[in-house]
Ligand SMILES: [Ca+2]
């Protein structure tokens with residue numbers, strides 16, 4: 129009888145020792161999500177403009193903006209607050225004068241710049257160039273990005289907008 133009690137005591141001590149070991153520290157879920165690139169297809173979103181088919185465009189589609197037209201996109205930052213560089217990829221066949229592009233995030237203008245030709249009046253509409261459009265510190269959550277085109281020959285086609293963590 130005595131040997132059974134001793135064995136039970138050892139077993140209990142053993143399990144107690146195992147359970148008392150500290151668990152590994154778990155990082156918080158937010159810290160585990162790295163900041164990462166956000167890519168927006170211009171043919172999504174809401175506002176002015178017409179969607180065009182272009183075989184070399186990302187997703188096969190662009191958004192045509194005429195002078196005075198404005199389009200906006202809602203996007204989400206899923207990681208912690210970080211600074212992002214914004215770039216815009218577009219096609220702009222050489223028809224005439226270039227357009228002034230204005231990009232804003234959450235209502236704040238990031239950059240206004242004169243766009244450039246991506247090629248001639250025929251092939252140029254299926255060739256794409258990428259311009260920087262400023263940088264902004266963006267917090268976790270949803271934001272609104274907008275692009276407005278003004279002046280020029282009346283045609284520019286936005287393909288894609290990319291936000292890259294700096
Ligand atoms: Ca143009």
Ligand SMILES: [Ca+2]
Nearest residue numbers: 186187189287
């Ligand atoms: Ca596209």
